[in-house]
Amino acid sequence: MIYDMLPIVVTLVTFSIYTATQPDHRLRPSVAFVAFTLFNQLKAPLDRLPKSISFLIMGWVSVTRIVNFFKNEDLDVTNVRLDKDLEDAVQIRAGTFSHIRSKPVVLHNIHLTVRQGSLTAIVGSVGAGKSSLLSTLIGDMYKHNGTVSVKGSVALVAQQAFILNATVRNNILFGAEFNEDKYNRVVAACALISDFEMLPKGDKSMIGEKGINLSGGQKQRISLARAVYNDADIYLLDDPLSAVDAHVGKHIFDNVIGPSGLLNGKTRIMVTHGIHWLPEVDEIYIITAGRMSEHGTYESLLSHNGDFAKFLKEYYIDDEKNAPTDDSPSRQTSQDFDEDDDVYDEQEEVETGKVAWNVYLTYFKSMGLRNTILGLLLILVSGGFNVAYSIWLSLWTSDAIFLSNSSESVKQVAMEKYVREMSALGVGEISAVLCFTLAAAYCFCKASSNLHRTLLSNILRAKSSFFDMKPLGMILNRFSKDIDVVDTGVGWSVVYLAWTIIGLITSIGGILYATPFFVVAIIHIAALYLYIQRFYICTARQLRRLSSKASSPIYAHFSETLHGCQTIRAYKHQERFIEDNRDKIENFNVYRYFCDSSENWLDVRMAATGGLLVFLASTFCVFSTQIPYLNCQLTSSLVGLALTLVFNITNILKRMVRAISNVETNIVSVERIKEYSEVEREADWTTDNKPSRQWPSSGVIEFSKYATKYRPELDLVIKDFNFEIHSKEKIGIVGRTGAGKSSLTLALFRMIESAKGCIKIDGVDISTLGLHDLRCRLTILPQDPVLFSGSFQDNLDPFGSYTDLQLWEVLSQCQLKEYVSNQPGQLTAECGEGGKNLSVGQRQLICLARALLRKTKILIMDEATAAVDLKTDDVIQKTIRSEFANCTILTIAHRLNTIMDCDRILVMSKGTIAEFDSPKSLLDSKESIFYGMAKDAGIVE
Structure with a gap:
């Protein structure tokens, strides 16, 4: 708190030099209190200076990071050429592709021609590049060589379905207008009618984030229905039947994908592992290790007796028996919807009224009650020093008048005495402020750390139903915005409030020491301040709550958009999602605007009330000596002290209202953290009943x-x-x-x-x-x-319990040894967030390797x-x-x-x-x- 200490030092040094250089060594009240008031005005700019420098540095870092992001290579929109004169629907000529420029090539010298209205199958082993081939057709891959041309619009059914946190119907419509007849045909063809009957509100039921409350097959069929309803020219189908049972798969193929389905006449490119569908397609492309090895009709490939024919003969019988038995639900099935309350459409609850006292107690407990009491005592001590400093200045100026006719030596001794004693008071105040600042910094760090630890521990131990009902944006909001407010806002706003209260009490004490009868004016002005404060704080507190709530959808939408960016780009819906993001940010800005407006409203009224207080104080000082029965004997020093403290009180009262508001609005973040720190937890992580090691x-x-x-x-x-x-x-x-x-x-x-x-x-x-x-x-x-950001080694053995030899052994058993050994860094190569650098099949093999390492009973x-x-x-x-x-x-x-x-x-x-x-x-x-x-x-x- 340099801004508190510097005026003390400046005042002391200035007055010492001033009195030492004056011939009569006299400190006049007209000089002392004007200077003292001006020096105190340095506190506000000195307070803002380091913060401004800090904000400038943070802004510079943020701008640098944004600029670096902008320097990253954008997707080249010319990677895929829309050619209306193209004879075929899709054409790739001598294409070589990688995920980004700096990554290894994953598709080599690709030649692909797809006739209009045909059904083409892409087959190959796990990690061969099938999904990457589809990505090239929507411009999601970096093109090193070759050309990619398409004729018409494209719809994508991704291998991992992109599901919005919206109703089933809105997921299917995906921004298109609702046509009841067309919609009914599509949902019937995609075998969704029976699923709608299971949902409490039919197709108007809300889907949880990422489809948490749907089965894998249901998500995939909704994704397929979206593509069919949006009526594109070219359909890219990435293994759309892998998660559905045999009779549902046959129904979808016959009614949607196949020659007699809704997409008959459309161009369909289907990646599939189900070779029993291959006799029904017009052409088959076989991709091996990123290269096209064969292509042709089913009969021609079979007659060539090549690799495909051998593979087909080996697995055909198995595949006939290998059809899926059921689109088995994920952790939550459709029967888990609450029919009385569509919990997946849950809006974030917003508290109303005053923040409960137990929220404040939670914060002080996280800081340590002993530390809190020590901090308050240090504030009280520093406030006492501050008022004593002002009173001593009044005594110095009064004594200077009394000693004006004394000898030079007496004046010199008196000056040295006052300088020495004021120096002691100044050093005392500076020491108290310094001790308090260090103690406060420690306490606030401790409080933030404890609150974050409690929040994280409870979220990690929360029941699975909590994550089903709470979108990711709400949870992220607690860990980002609310924790940031606790880190930088709550503690100092509490200190600021305590400082202003102590400053107000000590200043009023100093005024009453100078002019006891001024208490009448203070009581009335205080009542006016309290009225303004109550009106403002109720509004500001609720606006902060609404502002915090409004930021959660921004996080959720951002996360959702990143998850589905491939589908969004394929459907050319970038602008719609950008507009949705703008709407959510605009909604947040509405609350921020009203928050700022309420502060301006407060500033105007505080300034007017402060001016009134100064006017009353000045009037009282002028006329009090003219009223005999008041028996006031005001000296110029006491008037100077009173007016100085009145100016101080004006600023203190203004700051106190803002401080109370800041405390109540910032403590809302503690309230929100406390809410999530008290969610229902799972059973105990460990108990006294330990099983044997075997x-x-x-x-x-x-x-x-x-x-x-x-x-x-x-x-x-x-x-x-x-x-x-x-x-x-x-x-x-x-x-x-x-x-x-x-x-x-x-x-x-x-x-x-x-x-x-x-x-x-x-x-x-x-x-x-x-x-x-x-x-x-x-x-x-x-x-x-499930894979995490990190290396293969981190994902296989996060606790370092196994040797590299054991890791290579399980990778060999899962047929991943060659793939991993070819990666830069091998076991230390990055898997990417969620394993995005791997195909879905490869991710599953990594999970198998992890299971082989543990090998439980x-x-x-x-x-x-x-x-x-x-x-x-x-x-x-x-x-x-x-x-x-x-x-x-x-x-x-x-x-x-x-x-x-x-x-x-x-x-x-x-x-x-x-x-x-x-x-x-x-x-x-x-x-x-x-x-x-x-x-x-x-x-x-």
């Missing part, structure tokens, strides 16, 4: 009258499960959408807790264990592979091979059979063929066990549900 040694899983639900107000998703899975047993789990298959895996990991009954693993009730002890002993291969596979080709699927299945031969495996089936060798099949229906027996026994009964599934998949006649 647990589970057998892998026996027992469900005893078990039932569970996602939230207390929802229906049961698993009902009365009562069965046992034996050691080393392989269990296949199948069922229709919403049957509860993924809910079963969540129950094993205690992502959802038991409503009744229990689950025992090797005789241990898992509800008695800490979550860490349970989850680290189980392994899951999820439907959607129980393995759960949740649609783990949905995004891989048959050859890779075969690799995964063989690896799991050999490496996990002595483990218990639960497999939620995507391709029915993958569970035919299981010991038993669990068929689920509406959260209950419909059938549970060996595959042979179930297939022997033509009345069984499993037999019907096998028949739909072509496994049985």
